[in-house]
Amino acid sequence: MEALLSQFTFLSDQSLHDKSFDPSTIEDLMKLFEIESYKAWAAAELEQEREVEEAEDAMQEAEEHLNSAMESAMDEFRRFEEELERISRDEVESLVQTAEKARNMGNLMEKKASIASKKYIEAALNSATASMKSAWKGISSGKVHPS
Template identity: 55%
Template sequence: MEALLSQFSLLSTQALHDKNFDPSTIEELMKLFELDPYDSWASINHDLNREIEQSQMSIKEAEDYLDSVMATAMDEYRRFEEDSDRTAEIELARLNWTADGIKRVGRSVDRAASMLSKKYIEAAVSSAMASVKSAKKGISSAASKKVHPS
């Protein structure tokens, strides 16, 4: 556009000073003035379309990158979840094994306590019987040592 304006300025100056100036040259220049906005519009439109395509490509690249990052993150999450599940299963199995061992020890302690209490009861009964027998002997020997006053 600036080139056309400077050309128009030159032709205008020439038209004022040169009597043999051909007015058709200004008409040709005026046609160029009419075409210039269309050319500018086409150039702007072309640049705009190129920018849109570049933007769409950038968006597509960003989407692809985001999809890739999300896929990687989901894979890592699945692996983490699987590892956590395996660890939890191992820990549960270990706890169940420990609980079974504690149950067995508890049963053994219960049996031992039962046997000990039976032995204690037997010993207490034997001791009581011995005390009763001893008391009986003591009473019968004390009765035989008594002298009747008559």
């Protein structure tokens, strides 16, 4: 393009100084300018298309990377969720077992307390009966103790 500008400058100077100058030479030069402009435009368009393709490829690669990262994160979340669910289930089972043991122990303690109270009542009745028998023997034998 610089060579064409240099040629245009030369022909412009020549047209000013030379009366026999043929203007068609400038027209030919202008056609060369036009051709060179189209070439530059086509090259710029090709470069732009190449850059667009590179940008699209980079976007596709970034999208694939993002999808991969999202899938990986979701897999990790699912594993975490499953582990948390397993831990919760184990905790609930442990609490249920502890509650069952406490209930069984409560039932056993209730039975033991019931047996103990029956034995206490029996002992109290036996003691009262023995006291009554002793008192009755004392009365029937005629031995009354002065109080």
